[in-house]
Structures are given as C-alpha cells and as structure tokens.
Amino acid sequence: MSGPFFIALRRLRAPLITVILLHAVSMLGLVLIPGETEHGEPWHMGFFHALYFMSYTATTTGFGELPRTFSDAQRMWVMVSIYALVIGWTYAIGSMFALLQDPNFKAIRVRQRFQRGVRHLREPFFIICGFGETGQLLGRFFERANMRYVVVDIDPARVDELLLMDHLSDVPGLAGDARNPENLIAAGLTHRDCRGVVTLTNDDGANLAVAISARLLNDKVPALCRAERREVADNMRSFDTAFVINPFDTFADYLALSIRAPAAYQLARWLTALPGSEVPRTHRPPKGHWVMCGYGRFGRAVVEAAREEGLEITIVDPHDPWDVGLPWVRGLGTEAPTLQEAGIRRAVGIVAGTEDDVNNLSIVVTARDLNPDVYVVIRQNLQTNAPLFKAFPSDSMMVPSQIIAQECLANLTTPLLPAFLHRIKTRGNAWSLKVIEHLESVVGEQVPEVWGLRVGHADAPAVTELVRNGNPLVLLDHLLRDPADAGERLPALVLFRIRGHELVDLPDDQSPLQLGDELLFAGSPGARERQALSLHNRNVLDYVRTGCDVPGGAVWRWWAQRRRGVEPDSDGADPSASGSAQ
Secondary structure: OOOHHHHHHHHOHHHHHHHHHHHHHHHHHHHHOOEEOOOOOEEOOOHHHHHHHHHHHHOOOOOOOOOOOOOHHHHHHHHHHHHHHHHHHHHHHHHHHHHHHOHHHHHHHHHHHHHHHHHOOOOOEEEEEOOOHHHHHHHHHHHHOOOEEEEEEOOHHHHHHHHOOOOOOOOOEEEOOOOOHHHHHHOOOOOOOEEEEEEOOOOHHHHHHHHHHHHHHOOOOOEEEEOOOHHHHHHHHHOOOOEEEOHHHHHHHHHHHHHHOHHHHHHHHHHHOOOOOOOOOOOOOOOOEEEEEOOOHHHHHHHHHHHHOOOEEEEEEOOOOOOOOOOEEEOOOOOHHHHHHOOOOOOOEEEEOOOOHHHHHHHHHHHHHHOOOOEEEEEOOOHHHHHHHHHOOOOEEEOHHHHHHHHHHHHHHOOHHHHHHHHHHHHOHHHHHHHHHHHHHHHOOOOOEEEEEEOOOOOOHHHHHHHHHOOOOOEHHHHHEEOOEEEEEOOEEEEEEEEOOEEEEOOOOOOEOOOOOEEEEEEOOOHHHHHHHHHHOHHHHHHHHHOOOOOOOHHHHHHHHHHOOOOOOOOOOOHHHHHHHO
8 A cells, every 4th residue: 555645644644643632632621621500510511512612613613612601721721722733733734735745745646647547548559658859759640640648758847748738638648767667567568458669768778678578568569669779679679579660770771762763762751751741852862972971870871871872972070980991081071171072062962960950950051052963961850950951952851750750650550561661662663653653543642541451350340241251242442432422432542462471562453352351551531431431331331332222220121122122131131232243
C-alpha cells in the first residue's frame, strides 16, 4: 500500500493524532467538570453533547453554550481547549500543505493519475519514449490518423507541453526515465491494447535499454527504435527488434536511390508523405564532383552511399577523415576560400551536413554565390529553424525528425508498406514509372493514403464469410467498387498482394481472393472508409458484387428473390446475380 492516500496517512500521522487527542481531552473535561441547572443543581454534560459543542466551536460556528449555560469552571476549560485546538489544527493544516507541496508526493500523485489513465484506455495505443521534436511530430501524425498514444520522457517540461497541445483526446504523459522497466510497465507495455513501443530519445543507450525491456517484458509488442550509431543498431537487431531506424543511413540510401533511379525515389517519397498533401518536389541529383561539408555520422553515411554510385567526393571538415582515402580540405565550409579549395566552382553538388544549422545555412549560401548551378543538399537539425530553411531554395533537405517520424508511421500503421518500399529499391526505374502512372490515373497530383488489408475475420468479416464458402467468388475488383454506386470504381489501387510466399505487383482486378491474402492499397483520402463498408457489411458486399440492391434481412431477401422467380441459396444470396459477378 504505497499510494498517495496511505503515504498521506503516514506523513500526517502525528498531526492527526495530536488533533484527535486534543479533541478527546477537551470532550473529557467537559464531561467531568460539572455545571449548574437553573435551580442551582449540579449536572454533567454527556459525551454526545461534548462532541457536538467541540465540533461547532472548533469550526468557529459559535452557536453558544449548549445545552445549558456553562459554569465558570466549564468556561475556563473551554478557553484552554480552544487555544490548544487552534495550535493543534494549525500544526495539522500546515503539515498537510507541506505534504501537498512536497515534490516527491506530487510525483506519486501524478504517477498514480498517469497509471489510472493508461488502465482506462479501451482502444489500441502506442508508447512514445522521448517526446522531443521527433516524438511531437510523430504524435501529430498519430492524431491525424486518429490513433491513441502514451508518452514517457525524462524531461518534465516536455510532458507538461502535452497540456498545451491541442489533442482530440487526453494523452497520458509520465516524466520518467524510459530505461526503468517499471516506467514502461506503468505506461502500458503489458496492457492488452498496447500495439507498439517507439523509442526516439537522443541517447542510443536509452533506446537500446527500451528495446531490451520491450523484448523481455512483452515480446508480442513490436519495438521501433532510433539508433544513430551502427553498432547500436546491429545490437538491437541481434535480439529481433522489430524496426531499427537510423535517419542518416535512411537519408543516404534515398539520396543514392535518387541518383540511381529517380522514379523509384519519387515513388517512395510519394507513398511515405502526408496523405492529401501535394506531391513532394524532387530533382535528380547530378553525377560528377561533389563537396561534403561535415564528416560526422551523417557525412560518413552520405559519402559511403555516394561512392557506391561512383560520385567524386571532396570532404570539408575541421578534423582529418583518416578512415577514407578521399581528397580533404580542413575547415567548416562557411568561408569562400575553403569551398574554392574543395573545388566548388566545378562541383555539381554540395552537402551541408554539420550538426549546426547556422553553419549549414552559411555553407549553402556561400556555395550558391560561388556556383549558382550547384545542387544543394542541406541538413536541418532543429525543427524551430524550419522557417529559415524553407526560405532558402535548396534542392533536397535532410530533417532527421521528419525522416524518423515518417518511417515510424509507415512501419506501425501499414506493416506491408516497408516491404513494398524495399521492392521499389530493387525493381528499378522502369517498374517505378509504371506504378507512378497507375497512381496518377487514380489519385492525381496528391499524396495517396496507404493502407493494408488481410483477408480474415478481423479486417474483412463479410468477405471472409463468402471466401470461406468458396461460392460465389469474391474478386479483387469487388473491393475497388464504390458502395454508393457499384458501377463506379473507388479512387484506389492495389499495389501488391502477398499469398503465402508469392508476391504479385499490381495484381489483376479479376483475380479471386483467398483467406490469408495480404493486400496493400493506395488511394485518395476517404477511399479507405468507403471500402470498409464492403469489408464489414454483407449487404453492401452483395451490392458491389452484383450491382443489385438486395434487401438486408433474410426474410426480405427470400421475398425479393421469390418475386423475381429465383430459388434462393441457403445463405440468402441470389444465384443468378452471383453467377453474373463471376
């Protein structure tokens, strides 16, 4: 019993005992000291009247001397009792206020309120460990996707920011170290509705500790971890961490992809951007001589990817890059002589990748003055500097918080999407152009919403019922029909289908569905909600299959079919209609 109530009882034990004893002694004195009646006869007050008198006297109500006028001895005793009780109550109230102001007691009450909020969650939620720029950005993405989440951060100020943010629903937040397994349990790691843990702190050691805790305490919950050092990422993968995101390696891979296969890069960006927004503007980085300013973890990742694509690289850094045999110039790159020595006038591209935003902006401004046609890649470290970076016309921008948030959202909300993104990187430019053409014909010039579906009772109960029977067939085309008008198609496209070990890109709409099929869709915002009607409602599914609006109840179905002179199936469906659908 370590809750706030029992802690308060322990801390206030002495003041409460003091007040109780003072009341008891005061009552006992009133009972023992005799008074006089109006006839001069002695009388003794009962315990009930003594309690009643001391109660309204202690609360300063002041009804008077009841039930009879007091004697001088009783009045003297009452005066002593009043002064003693004032001192006792002052001691008790002061102790109570001191307890309420105690930081440790506040922390216990906040923790209990947090645990109560997590226990009362009755819908799927995620745990975000680390609510800095990346965590807040991911939280906003969760809000837009109508998903619940819980926050654990070691900085109380960040947790307090939850109260200032405009949330659709309450977001429980705990100020504590995520490396402490008890904090993760309090955040709902073992809760039946927990769907994943995302650790986004700037400390790779803390992220590794969270990944280990998630693996040991609840291996059914996927852990998605940020890791900026490759040795930590390899350690995370060694014990089957679901997803490990290194923002530097991710951006370097995409940069290499944009050089090797610009259409594939365009498609990948298109599918991972925010649904409903404009299609991200992309340029193909040119091949030739590049200048890399800043050779930290990010610079190393970019240089490795660029060298694999056959680019010529000159490194600009204050320290000697001893681990690579590349041309090197000492300096930051913010001054013109350093960039000129690195060959900026003949360079086709420059990467400003230091850990200082001001230096990065200074580098690219100087580079553009020296070479107006140079392709600029700039790294933005802090989200607060976004207006400055938007004001500069760069060709490509690396924002770690956005990369991590988008990767997290893709992995957690659409598990099939990472597999498709990997397929994009391996299939090449021509295949990606084909997919882009299909997407443009469906959603136009906007970022599509991407969602996954598994043919089973959980995701598609109405479809599962028919597929299990095997007759009539349910075609992929039926899931792309508009429930409001079966003659119209939804603005959606099936990107690929997984059936067992077989993966089919852009499958034929006339192919029948089977139990266990996994489908990845992309479509306009709102198409997913309309498709859900066909997945969950048998009547709607029959309508999109047959084009006939069949009555809903079994009796009305039977009557409608009888009027058409059709012998009904055992499940009430129209055989002629199902045959035409096939």
